[in-house]
Amino acid sequence: MAHAAGVPTLQEVTVSIRSQDLIGVADSATEGTVTAKQLANRPLLRPAEVMETIPGMVVTQHSGDGKANQYFLRGFNLDHGSDFSTHVMGMPVNMVSHGHGQGYMDLNFLIPELVGSVKYRKGVYAAEDGDFATTGAARIDYQRQLANAFVDISLGQNGYRRALAAGSREVGGGLQLLGALEIAGNDGPWQQPENLKKHNAVLRLSEGTAAKGFSLTAMAYEASWTATEHVPERAINSGEIGRYGALSPRDGGKTHRYSLSGEWARPDQDGASKAGFYVINYGLNLFSAPSGFINGPQGDQHEQADARTVWGGQASRSWFLGPAFRDSELTAGIQLRQDRIRSVGLYRTEDRRRTDTVRQDKITETSASLFLEARTEWQPWLRSTVGLRHDEVDARVTATGGEFNLGNGGKTRAGQTSPKLGLVLGPFQLLGATEFYANWGHGFHSNDARGATSAVNPVDGGAISRVPLLVKAKGSEIGMRTMPLPGWSSSLSVWQMDLASELVFIGDEGVTEPKGASRRHGLEWSNYITAAHGLIIDADVALSYARFKQANADNGGTRVPNAIPLTASLGGTLDPGGNWFGGVRLRYLGAYPLEETGQEKSTAFLLTNLKLGYRIDPRLQLTLDVLNLFNRKANDIEYWGGACTRSETLLGSCGGGIDGRLVHPLEPRTLRLSLRASF
Incomplete structure (x- = not known):
């Protein structure tokens, strides 16, 4: 809190373990x-890898680059x-009752x-965070103005090309008016070219800052692609397909996202007020055949389609209660969201042509939330x-x-009241300035509304439980x-999470699959070091232990599949302001169980990405990204499940599917060269 002419007002504060x-x-x-x-000098293969700046978060892909990425955090295959909530400029990104998967x-x-x-919080401890924020939440904001307008042209191996123009005035x-236009394409290393076509535009009008000002943002995004899905590893080992080959042609899809959002904030002598709104038009047509050819040589391709409008908003008010209430800050807020899903469906297809409708539904889903939060400083060392x-x-x-x-x-309706509590002790002069934290809370994620209202399996007509x-x-x-040395910030945490059910809507089958209650706990250690002018080093280690509370009825196992027990990252960026700059990042993924017994595990691997840049003059720079620097031959993602190749079906050896390892390989070493001109 600051004082202007004797009147208390809110300051804009950046909360950061990176400070x-x-x-x-x-x-x-x-x-x-x-x-x-x-982020400026961090090498990125995909846009969503921005989320890997959150310590312990892993971002992968098991399909084409137009499909949502796969995320892992705190022993969760998200x-x-x-189980992770993300907002961009006040707009929710997670989609409820989605055609492919809940929380997409x-x-x-x-x-x-x-x-x-990127402001992030892990756990269920913030009253502002609601649906999907079980492992945590992130709020991403774009800049309101750019230091210089620029045009960035990038070319790379495997047909990669990208053009980005952005500026503000x-x-x-x-x-301030900010605008950006991005056009990109990529074929990737796949034997079946990805043929990614991506168009993206942003227009933002703003005044002031996020704490005192407003913004109005219009965004438009479209993409189409051909996907190489995960495949049975035995198909690669036998030579039926190459390492970067596909089981079935014409998987992939198209998607769009058009949005308009606004945010407003104003402090005054008694506190601060904030409000925002958003309208999103979203669509997806996704074609996949994850099981290959179980149902015959024509293949198991299906389409998952989703067309909706999402609208909503939020408003909050904070009050300073004064010395009589130990200068507590009280915040009250309301949030409203409605998804008007015109059509969400699952269809059997051949070569992207619909041959049968498995299920098709129209859904209106509305959520309303109220929250209260009180922050109090009881003593200089206790809040x-x-x-x-x-x-x-x-x-x-x-x-x-x-x-x-x-x-x-x-119709279905449900509600939940979620209490939260946090205590902070310190700062103490222990190993430098040090604070201790204790947090506890309840949260939730929603299930697909179709699973809560369906009593009949849409595939075969059998009875199922809501x-x-x-x-x-x-x-x-x-x-x-703690800050043990100047320029070194470090955090250490031990956490635990109980989830009432691992229920997941299986978009490939149009049903909700119960997985049982689970418990997870773990340890995280994060470090951020500014060792010298222009040099930033970060190092993170995350350990987790995930188990079902009851053993699997079929195999007696209690392991949670795809729960990564160990992740680690080490990165550094160097930009002293001269001609040369760059960054390097190492990411380690430990072996994780593929099924409940833990006998089948993935293969651990270390991935290294490099960025190297040179400023030809103050307004012209050249950068080279080397992704998968050491050309590591590992898998981006591994699963255990049933599938059949075409030859297995033709030979009559498929039956109802052959269980085995399903893999999607890492992309090989890839070079991308970019030229940026600033104006």
């Missing part, structure tokens, strides 16, 4: 802010986003060069955060297609932050 002034600001050991400076979080529309900050009265959140979710499902699906549908609309999560952690 030397973090002590006395943060509410937990595992929250922080990543800045544009930290699939495409089911497609970040391919991100333009990394425009990202101004003052248009009068303190208003607390107490929060309470209540969510109500209402869904109406109308079946519009599918032979066995027409009896499904109906599932709860909301799944409760309970978490706790203790941790510390």
Whole structure:
């Protein structure tokens, strides 16, 4: 809190484990802010790898670059986003009751060069965070103005090409207008060229800052692609397909995301007010054949289609309660979201042509939330955060297609009250400035509304059980932050998470599959070092232990498949302001169980990416990205499941599918050269 003419007003504060002034600001050991400076020299294969700046987060892909990435954090296979909440400029990215998977979080529309900050919080401890924020939440904001307009042209191996033009200017009265246009394409190393075509545009009008000002942002994104899906490893080993070959042609899809959003914030003598709104038009047509040829030589391709409009907003008010209440800050807020899903469906297809409707539905899903949060400094060395959140979710499902699906549908409603508590002790002069944290809270993720209203399996007409609309999560952690030496910030945390059910909507089958309750715990250690002028080093290690509370009925195992027990990263960027600059990043993924017994495991690997840049003059620079520097032959993702190759089906050896390892290989060493001209 600051004082102007004797009147208290809010300051804009950056909460960051990546800063030397973090002590006395943060509410937990595992929250922080990543800045544009930290992203500038970071080598990236995909836009969503911006999320790997969150310590312990892993971003992979098992399909084409137009599909949402796969995410891993804290012993969770987040699939495409089911247990991590992300907002971009106040807009939710996770999609409820989605055609491919619950919480589908497609970040391919991100333009990394425009990202101004990534604010993240792990766990269920913040009252502002609701659906999907079980492992945590991130809020991504674009910059409001750029130092210089620029044009960036990139070319690379395997048909990679990208053009980005961006700039901003003052248009009068303190208003800033920012615009950007991106056009990109890529074929990738795949024997079946990816033929990615991507168009992206941003237009943003703003005034002031995020803490005192407003912004109005229009965005448009479209993409189409041909995908090489994960394949049975035995098909590669036998030579039926090459390492970068595909089982079936014409997988892939097209997607779009058009949005308009606005945010406003204003401090005053009594506190601060914030408000925002958004409208999103979204669509996806995704063609996949993850099981190959189980059903015959024509292949098992299906289409998952989703067409919706999402609208909503949020508003909050903070009050300073004064000395009588120990200068506590009280915040109250409301959030509203509605997904009007015109059509969400699953269709059998051949060569992207629909041959049969498995299920097709129309859904209106509305969520409304209220939250309260109070921050109090009881002593100079003791402060607390107490929060309470209540969510109500209402869904109406109308079946519009599918032979066995027409009896499904109906209305469902659920609510949850989620308490939160945080304590901070310090700062103490122990190993430098040090604070200790303890956090506890409840949260949830929603299930697909179709799973909560369906009693009939749309594939075969068999009876199935309805599932709860909301799944409760309970978490706790203790941790510390310290600055043992000037320029070195370090945080250590031990956490635990209980999830009432691992229910997952299986978009490939149109049903919700119950997985049982689970418990996870782990340890995280994160470090950020500014060792010299222009040199930034970060190092993170995350350990996790994930188990089902009851053994699997078929094999007796309790391991949670695809829960990564060990991740580590080490990175450095150097930019002293001269001609040369660059960055290097190493990422290690430990072996993880592929099925409940843990007998089948993935292969651990280390991946290294490099960026090297040279400023020809102050307005012209050249950069080279070398991705997978040492050409490591490993797999981006591995699963265990049933599938058949074409030859297995033709030979009659397939049956109902052959269980085995399903893999999607890492892309080989790839060079990309970029030329940027600033104006």
